[in-house]
Amino acid sequence: MNIPSSEQALMQSAQNLAGLTLGEIAQQAGIAIPKDLSRNKGWIGLLFEHVLGASAGSRPEPDFPHLGIELKSLPINEQAKPLETTFVSVAPLTGLVGVTWHNCYVRKKLARVLWVPVITRKDVPLSERLVATPFLWSPNAEEEALLAQDWQELTDMIVLGEVENIHGKHGQVMQLRPKAANSKVKTQAFDRNGKPFMTLPRGFYLKINFTQALLHRYLRIN
């Protein structure tokens, strides 16, 4: 697939995915379908990136750098309720001096997101799952305020050396959870005395209630 030249071109090809199954999309793209996602958790996201012409690679940039748009797949059920939290980014545990909500990575990453919902049920094979209507989202004032509030709370705790006391329950719409290959992975952080120590890498995740609200706002459903 070619790189989309404009937002309109991207949205057009995204809309064209609606109503197709993952099997149809993969077949058209000539991509093999895994039996399940257990050892291919990012497969749907990579499939959409390929089909929509996102710049490949693991660079820390939006999927469509020239458009400033991030692409995210979103598993939902038939009632359009998200089934999983949405990973946003790895949380920096050091170098936070001078970082504010306005210049932080989470805000940049969520500025413009193309959501591609996939109707998911455990008993429906991957290849038969349907793509729902994709939509381009930017946070409204209310959503940004909620995100900013949670980001500030979590970042404050990190800065104060309390990262190991942060649990998934923190945050109303965004939470901090492990983001690593396994629980033995370590990255550097600072404790409450300012001394460096090694801890589990964490990531910011959007909670289900937040992504569900987006769906309601954009698809006018439920």
Add this chain to the structure above:
DNA sequence: GATTGATCATAC
């Protein structure tokens, strides 16, 4: 059943 903590693949 929802939520939190753990985990899988791949590139560099």
Add this chain to the structure above:
DNA sequence: GTATGATCAATC
């Protein structure tokens, strides 16, 4: 290890 893409699965 860090960054990309997320879902799995044990526990509450």
